[in-house]
Amino acid sequence: MARQKHIYLDEVDMPKQWYNLAPDLPTPLNPPLGPDGKPVTPEMLAPVFPMNLIEQEVSQERWIDIPEEIREHLFRWRPSPLVRAYELEAALGTPAKIYYKNEGVSPAGSHKPNTAIPQAWYNKQFGIKKLTTETGAGQWGSALSFACSVIGGIECKVFMVRVSFEQKPFRKMLMNTWGGTCVASPSMETQAGRDILAQYPDTPGSLGIAISEAVEAAVSDPTGKTRYTLGSVLNHVMLHQSIIGLEAKKQLAKVGIDKPDVVIGCCGGGSNFAGISFPFMYDKIHGADIQIIGAEPFSCPTLTKAPFIYDNGDVAQMTPLLAMHSLGHNFVPAPIHAGGLRYHGMAPLVSAALRDGLMEAQAIHQSECFEAGLLFSKTEGIIPAPETTHAIAAVIREAKKAKEEGKEKTILFNFSGHGLMDLVGYDKYLNGELHDYEYPESEIALNLEKLQGYPLPK
Amino acid sequence: MARQKHIYLDEVDMPKQWYNLAPDLPTPLNPPLGPDGKPVTPEMLAPVFPMNLIEQEVSQERWIDIPEEIREHLFRWRPSPLVRAYELEAALGTPAKIYYKNEGVSPAGSHKPNTAIPQAWYNKQFGIKKLTTETGAGQWGSALSFACSVIGGIECKVFMVRVSFEQKPFRKMLMNTWGGTCVASPSMETQAGRDILAQYPDTPGSLGIAISEAVEAAVSDPTGKTRYTLGSVLNHVMLHQSIIGLEAKKQLAKVGIDKPDVVIGCCGGGSNFAGISFPFMYDKIHGADIQIIGAEPFSCPTLTKAPFIYDNGDVAQMTPLLAMHSLGHNFVPAPIHAGGLRYHGMAPLVSAALRDGLMEAQAIHQSECFEAGLLFSKTEGIIPAPETTHAIAAVIREAKKAKEEGKEKTILFNFSGHGLMDLVGYDKYLNGELHDYEYPESEIALNLEKLQGYPLPK
Incomplete structure (x- = not known):
């Protein structure tokens, strides 16, 4: 040749x-568990993710x-x-x-837009108007901003670990260019952020804090039209x-x-x-x-x-x-x-x-x-x-x-x-x-x- | 469809x-002229460019x-x-x-590597061991570093306008990653650079000064194995x-x-x-x-x-x-x-x-x-x-x-x-x-x- x-x-x-490995695993997948040690139900995830994505999350197809x-x-x-x-x-x-x-x-x-596009699309289908997420180095926040931008009609809000936010100003500019909003985390926009800042005003932030802020920003929207997204793991x-x-x-x-x-x-x-x-x-x-x-x-x-x-x-x-x-x-x-x-x-x-x-x-x-x-x-x-x-x-x-x-x-x-x-x-x-x-x-x-x-x- | x-x-x-527009122009191209007002001959360009590229420069094919x-x-x-x-x-x-x-x-x-690759290759064919050039925003310097890197056996030296060098540190890193050397211009490495620095130690530099340095660095190499490259115009x-x-x-x-x-x-x-x-x-x-x-x-x-x-x-x-x-x-x-x-x-x-x-x-x-x-x-x-x-x-x-x-x-x-x-x-x-x-x-x-x-x- x-x-x-x-x-x-x-x-x-x-x-x-798409191909789902779950049904082909030799040993069945262990379900995610709630704080009570019992399997998490789709309904429990509903304030965080739209139901069409939850269906994919638990699918055995x-x-x-x-x-x-x-x-x-x-x-x-x-x-x-x-x-x-x-x-x-x-x-x-x-x-x-x-x-x-x-x-x-x-x-x-990067490969991140492969999931950013479907996540933004399914959320929009479900009537969601705004997505929140956290980002460390900035790849996922950029990908989600891109996806929301090209799909249109859905806002993107990124909580970026403060130390990265300050060290990597170009990542914020990239998200902004695609119309996303990017704030340093911890921020004054959530209770979780305000609490941390009150205690440690000079904290460099962490991915854990940023996740807390992104989830809070999603579940606390009184209109119910905001959801949280994750760029990996799930x-x-x-x-x-x-x-x-x-x-x-x-x-x-x-x-x-x-x-x-x-x-x-x-x-x-x-x-x-x-x-x-x-x-x-x-x-x-x-x-x-x-x-x-x-x-x-x-x-x-x-x-x-x-x-x-x-x-x-x-x-x-x-x-x-x-x-x-x-x-x-x-x-x-x-x-x-x-x-x-x-x-x-x-x-x-x-x-x-x-x-x-x-x-x-x-x-x-x-x-x-x-x-x-x-x-x-x-x-x-x-x-x-x-x-x-x-x-x-x-x-x-x-x-x-x-x-x-x-x-x-x-x-x-x-x-x-x-x-x-x-x-x-x-x-x-x-x-x-x-x-x-x-x-x-x-x-x-x-x-x-x-x-x-x-x-x-x- | x-x-x-x-x-x-x-x-x-x-x-x-490749396609050369020169022979198809309705009016013949005006030749480049030397300081005496007479057309520049290929021999006059030989200290600056290798002869195989000079032949392309003047070709009517x-x-x-x-x-x-x-x-x-x-x-x-x-x-x-x-x-x-x-x-x-x-x-x-x-x-x-x-x-x-x-x-x-x-x-x-960018499109710049389309010419960086052939320029580096023809220079190497001609026995050249090192290329010099100037760069403003950094695109051309990056492209030439890339080309020298993948072709191998040919060094790349870039004189970057000092103000850009300082404002765009990532461009220098990009050139370095491909093995190119990038210095702020004016530099102490050429007579042209030293003269300017003696007179204006705080100059932000200019493309004109950087060109002077890159050309001097090429023509003054006593081994005769260095040439200058240009990313446009010619x-x-x-x-x-x-x-x-x-x-x-x-x-x-x-x-x-x-x-x-x-x-x-x-x-x-x-x-x-x-x-x-x-x-x-x-x-x-x-x-x-x-x-x-x-x-x-x-x-x-x-x-x-x-x-x-x-x-x-x-x-x-x-x-x-x-x-x-x-x-x-x-x-x-x-x-x-x-x-x-x-x-x-x-x-x-x-x-x-x-x-x-x-x-x-x-x-x-x-x-x-x-x-x-x-x-x-x-x-x-x-x-x-x-x-x-x-x-x-x-x-x-x-x-x-x-x-x-x-x-x-x-x-x-x-x-x-x-x-x-x-x-x-x-x-x-x-x-x-x-x-x-x-x-x-x-x-x-x-x-x-x-x-x-x-x-x-x-």
């Missing part, structure tokens, strides 16, 4: 259904239709290209074929992201590849990893020999070191208890540059897949990741987001292994986003100012001890 | 030759082969998609079909950019469009405009009815207000005299946010096309441009670079005209780059802090008076 770097898919061939209007919104950048990394392969001298799904082509520069987010892997399958088939041998994604909350890998887990469950690897930061080793337990999704303990791998909801990860991977927990679907042996995980230091990111920039040309470099580092490990073994493996990975707005990490790496962090074993143990009395997943 | 937003071109269908290795480097992001702006059309309620060539998909985010740059329009032609044909009715690009030095329009000028010269519009800033009205004269390409008067529209080489444009359009002159090929009636020009205030950019962001989703918003504003004018006239025109424009690294202008616009600038008629007249005694083009 002739050398072909980009494999495109026609719009008519973009998947018409394998295939869920993508509404035609959502498909048209996604056509702004989808189907995303599948790209053969010829230049990276050559630099590594590997016999492996490396393919990546370039999710950096979205207007917001089942319906994984569902929306499955379009990545479904497209990749079709694109691989176009170049005569029946199945990849290895599928790799980086793992923070789990959404981009789930997006690329779940459709291949379906094949694996049905007998295909596919190695599936989640790459995470060594300093936040959720999949590689944390127990599979019930824990809150947030520091403020506002969310239901989720069955997942967790370092404890009080765990504060080291300040690595891959902000999107600094999460104490994991999407319950990803954790279930790990527990059931459908995937494995690798923890990688950020210096190895930035080195991988630089090699990618100098071969393929695109500068990866710090999060994405974790996947690339794992790919390089596998490609070198293939070289040692002399095997012509096909490696597929998710290029979850470009790094044009996150260059500070590269700058520090090049100036020798980047630190690697060990995971704080004793602190994690201490955090986990506090969870005694929490129910245990089956 | 079914709704199809993206029109891709297979790699095998990417043009194998209509079609010039693209070496296979360059094609493979371009495949990293080319052929770029042609996109139907359905959502923008709907927002305008226009019967016009609007298509844009998305050059923002390059790793550097004939060989226009040649390399012609791939944009050549691809667009093939893509329009794929959706059954014989020819566009209107072709639009923004004009600074002329390279992205030439890239999209020159292949259609060929058709126009051969009888096709195509309106071709260059959009420029009202505050820097080179095509709409300046005379067609011989003038220096730079403030420091180091370049040969070029036959072009010029506001005078001492003209300092107002500080608009489209840094890439703040140039006193114009590519001689573009100026010749204007003189020969092959195109027309429109001058637009930046507030109209940012408004157009916001509409584009909220419909198509991608945030355009400030330069690109000038093309979009002109497109909107034409689309509204088509609506008034009830004509189903096809409008094609060059989306020259995304604005993810240039959000400050949007921020100011949204905060009501953006000013429009009239062009300083008396200052221009004064600058032009100083050119008395310069030869006149035929």
Whole structure:
């Protein structure tokens, strides 16, 4: 077959259904639990999310239709290209074929709009006029602002962790350009924010506080027309992201590849990893020999070191208890540059897949990741987001292994986003100012001890 | 025909030759002149550029082969998609079909790598080990760093205007990530820089000084292995950019469009405009009815207000005299946010096309441009670079005209780059802090008076 770097898919061939891993899991998913230890009912979630998304959250349907209007919104950048990394392969001298799904082509520069568009659309369908959310590094807040902007008729309000808000003014400008509102959290706009500011006027803020504010702003709207959104972790987010892997399958088939041998994604909350890998887990469950690897930061080793337990999704303990791998909801990860991977927990679907042996995980230091990111920039040309470099580092490990073994493996990975707005990490790496962090074993143990009395997943 | 937003071109269908407008001009191009008023010979340019690029600069061949290795480097992001702006059309309620060539998909985010790759490659072929250049806003310096990085074996040194260097630290990081070196100009590394700093230690720098430094750094290398590069204006740059329009032609044909009715690009030095329009000028010269519009800033009205004269390409008067529209080489444009359009002159090929009636020009205030950019962001989703918003504003004018006239025109424009690294202008616009600038008629007249005694083009 002739050398072909980009494999495109026609719009008519973009998947018409999302794939839901839940019904195919060998062991059934443990339900989210309320403070009373009983499963949370859809009705209990109704003040926070619209019922059409709650239905997706709890669905046991394998295939869920993508509404035609959502498909048209996604056509702004989808189907995303599948790209053969010829230049990276050559630099590594590997016999492996490396393919990546370039999710950096979205207007917001990452895979996040894949779920921002459907979330905004379903909320609008449900009569919602305003969405709230929190953002750390700013990727999710940008994606949701983008989605609300292009869908129209729905406001977007983002609570951004104050220290990031101040350090990354361009992220706020990006949200503003798409018509979103972004305030530093804690803010004076919610009771939660005012309480914290009264006590700690100089607090740098945290994702936990920002979540509290975003949820409060949603549930306290007297018109009932505001809802909260989350960019990862939840089942319906994984569902929306499955379009990545479904497209990749079709694109691989176009170049005569029946199945990849290895599928790799980086793992923070789990959404981009789930997006690329779940459709291949379906094949694996049905007998295909596919190695599936989640790459995470060594300093936040959720999949590689944390127990599979019930824990809150947030520091403020506002969310239901989720069955997942967790370092404890009080765990504060080291300040690595891959902000999107600094999460104490994991999407319950990803954790279930790990527990059931459908995937494995690798923890990688950020210096190895930035080195991988630089090699990618100098071969393929695109500068990866710090999060994405974790996947690339794992790919390089596998490609070198293939070289040692002399095997012509096909490696597929998710290029979850470009790094044009996150260059500070590269700058520090090049100036020798980047630190690697060990995971704080004793602190994690201490955090986990506090969870005694929490129910245990089956 | 079914709704199809993206029109891709297979790699095998990417043009194998660039198009050179020079031999097709109704009136022959006026040659560049030396300080003695005599045409510059290729030998005189040899210390500055490699001979293989000088040959392209003076070539009268209509079609010039693209070496296979360059094609493979371009495949990293080319052929770029042609996109139907359905959502923008709907927002305008226009019967016009609007298509844009998305050059923002390059790793550097603009059309500049289309010429950076061949320039670096030809220099390397010629045995050159290091390239120097200047950069204002940073787009060209980034593109050249990218090109040197992926081609390998060739260093890149960028002199960046000091005020931009300090205001835009991310641009420097971007160049560094690709292995380029970027210093604030004036620097202590050249005689030109040292002289200026001795006299004005606090100077903000200027593009003129940066050019002087970059040229000096090239010609003064005792090994003779350093050359200078320019990202616009020159004939060989226009040649390399012609791939944009050549691809667009093939893509329009794929959706059954014989020819566009209107072709639009923004004009600074002329390279992205030439890239999209020159292949259609060929058709126009051969009888096709195509309106071709260059959009420029009202505050820097080179095509709409300046005379067609011989003038220096730079403030420091180091370049040969070029036959072009010029506001005078001492003209300092107002500080608009489209840094890439703040140039006193114009590519001689573009100026010749204007003189020969092959195109027309429109001058637009930046507030109209940012408004157009916001509409584009909220419909198509991608945030355009400030330069690109000038093309979009002109497109909107034409689309509204088509609506008034009830004509189903096809409008094609060059989306020259995304604005993810240039959000400050949007921020100011949204905060009501953006000013429009009239062009300083008396200052221009004064600058032009100083050119008395310069030869006149035929």
